[in-house]
Amino acid sequence: GQQLNQSPQSMFIQEGEDVSMNCTSSSIFNTWLWYKQEPGEGPVLLIALYKAGELTSNGRLTAQFGITRKDSFLNISASIPSDVGIYFCAGQRMDSSYKLIFGSGTRLLVRP
Amino acid sequence: GAVVSQHPSRVICKSGTSVKIECRSLDFQATTMFWYRQFPKQSLMLMATSNEGSKATYEQGVEKDKFLINHASLTLSTLTVTSAHPEDSSFYICSARDTGADTEAFFGQGTRLTVV
Numbered sequence: 431g432q433q434l435n436q437s438p439q440s441m442f443i444q445e446g447e448d449v450s451m452n453c454t455s456s457s458i459f460n461t462w463l464w465y466k467q468e469p470g471e472g473p474v475l476l477i478a479l480y481k482a483g484e485l486t487s488n489g490r491l492t493a494q495f496g497i498t499r500k501d502s503f504l505n506i507s508a509s510i511p512s513d514v515g516i517y518f519c520a521g522q523r524m525d526s527s528y529k530l531i532f533g534s535g536t537r538l539l540v541r542p
Numbered sequence: 543g544a545v546v547s548q549h550p551s552r553v554i555c556k557s558g559t560s561v562k563i564e565c566r567s568l569d570f571q572a573t574t575m576f577w578y579r580q581f582p583k584q585s586l587m588l589m590a591t592s593n594e595g596s597k598a599t600y601e602q603g604v605e606k607d608k609f610l611i612n613h614a615s616l617t618l619s620t621l622t623v624t625s626a627h628p629e630d631s632s633f634y635i636c637s638a639r640d641t642g643a644d645t646e647a648f649f650g651q652g653t654r655l656t657v658v
Contacts, residue, residue, distance in 0.1 A: 433585060461646075463646060465649075470633075470652065470654065471651055471652060472546075472548075472635045472637075472649035472650050472651045472652045473586070473635070473649050474649070475646060475648070478646050518585060518586070522646075527591065528574060528639055528647065529576070529588060529591065530576070530588070530637075530647070531588075532585045532586045532587075533585065534584075534585050535584075535585050
């Protein structure tokens with residue numbers, strides 16, 4: 431099935447550092463979503479973006495919807511150990527199906 | 543956010559048997575639910591869209607006769623893995639959209655299926 435290109439694949443950083451990850455697609459999406467998944471759990475929505483160019487924050491998280499509608503990034507500032515997990519981007523198609531296409535994920539490890 | 547509950551969270555079954563997984567929206571009605579499969583260290587892959595009162599829509603490459611989906615009410619969708627084989631072992635996750643609100647879908651906690 432179709433997937434979005436998400437990078438980096440994994441990151442191992444020091445507590446307090448900032449993190450950036452991004453997703454790109456050859457297709458246009460009308461919504462971009464960022465999720466966090468912890469082991470053995472379902473994804474939890476972090477941020478939803480609905481307009482091209484939109485920049486949205488949720489605490490230490492900031493995400494932007496690319497102008498071309500084909501990309502998005504997520505930044506995490508001042509990382510803490512509980513940020514550990516796998517982060518997925520997801521694009522929602524421009525039709526009424528509401529189907530989500532997921533990125534390949536970014537595995538984040540934070541060293542205390 | 544809205545709550546989506548999956549049951550069971552873990553199941554082990556023998557090859558050749560069938561397993562049913564339930565997905566319930568606890569505090570909202572969901573006309574549409576989605577079923578995903580996730581293999582270890584991989585992303586979520588959409589298997590099918592479950593529509594209340596009608597047939598499910600399957601993604602390309604997903605066998606509809608093997609993965610039976612029933613969405614008989616606005617709060618419950620079931621996925622039955624028929625004649626399970628070890629290669630069906632995976633993490634199955636459902637999501638549901640609140641029909642009455644223009645919100646994103648919420649995910650269940652997932653079901654770990656192991657076929658031995």
